Amino acid sequence: MDINVKPKTATPTALDRVIDRPSRAEAEAAVRTLIAWAGDDPDREGLLDTPRRVADAYREFYAGYDEDAGKILETTFSEVGGYDDIVLVRDIPFNSHCEHHMVPFIGKAHIAYLPHDGVVGLSKLARVTDVFARRLQTQENLTAQIIESVNEAINPRGAAVMLEAEHMCMSMRGVRKHGSSTITHRFTGVFAEDRQEQDRFFALVRAGR
Missing domain, CATH: 3.30.1130.10 (GTP cyclohydrolase I, C-terminal domain/NADPH-dependent 7-cyano-7-deazaguanine reductase, N-terminal domain)
Known part of the structure; x- marks a missing residue:
């Protein structure tokens, strides 16, 4: 399901518009594409769970978009x-x-x-x-x-x-x-x-x- 997100800040920013977030599945598919672009096989054992881990990491790395200073x-x-x-x-x-x-x-x-x-x-x-x-x-x-x-x-x-x-x-x-x-x-x-x-x-x- 798409999530409409408007970053909350104490002051106006360039992101003063609604962002349509892709679905979790779309995000993980994008990671698979980048793995292949880097030259590796997204289906090999060590990388099978990487898209999920990267999506989880992104939620943590960019948690500030959902917070209000x-x-x-x-x-x-x-x-x-x-x-x-x-x-x-x-x-x-x-x-x-x-x-x-x-x-x-x-x-x-x-x-x-x-x-x-x-x-x-x-x-x-x-x-x-x-x-x-x-x-x-x-x-x-x-x-x-x-x-x-x-x-x-x-x-x-x-x-x-x-x-x-x-x-x-x-x-x-x-x-x-x-x-x-x-x-x-x-x-x-x-x-x-x-x-x-x-x-x-x-x-x-x-x-x-």
């Missing part, structure tokens, strides 16, 4: 003893898939904000990272989606997001430069306006390394 961040806390300085969660591990080659990129996210209306549970920032990472992505777009969700949900005085990742499309294919790292960052509010706040953010991210 806004709902994850909707609960905030105002009783923080007047605390109004930087809140930073750093070294949040994530893995995503490049939308150009559908191979992984793996890295860490660092998310900070200056409270205004309240604070959010620290684990929520990690969960929001996963919501957007578990989709076909570019690192630039992933950076923007995370910070826009934080801004929309908790209305901070400023927010900062930095991602560091290794892209398998660069390590495993093409130029094959293993170990190279891509860094993206974005600032809003006070962080965008004040270079000293940016420097503080970078210093906290690097502290203890």
Whole structure:
């Protein structure tokens, strides 16, 4: 049975339309086709159950299409003893898939904000990272989606997001430069306006390394 899916996000995306998902059988048939395209026999013993496993893995890899970042961040806390300085969660591990080659990129996210209306549970920032990472992505777009969700949900005085990742499309294919790292960052509010706040953010991210 076809399933109509509209990705749920806290902010508008290019996927602002209804997607007709193929059936499970169609998905598994597509995997068999790709196995044959790669040069192997989808009917040999070791590959017979691979289409089912790949379909299961895709449900996990791309679970973010069925999750809502806004709902994850909707609960905030105002009783923080007047605390109004930087809140930073750093070294949040994530893995995503490049939308150009559908191979992984793996890295860490660092998310900070200056409270205004309240604070959010620290684990929520990690969960929001996963919501957007578990989709076909570019690192630039992933950076923007995370910070826009934080801004929309908790209305901070400023927010900062930095991602560091290794892209398998660069390590495993093409130029094959293993170990190279891509860094993206974005600032809003006070962080965008004040270079000293940016420097503080970078210093906290690097502290203890």
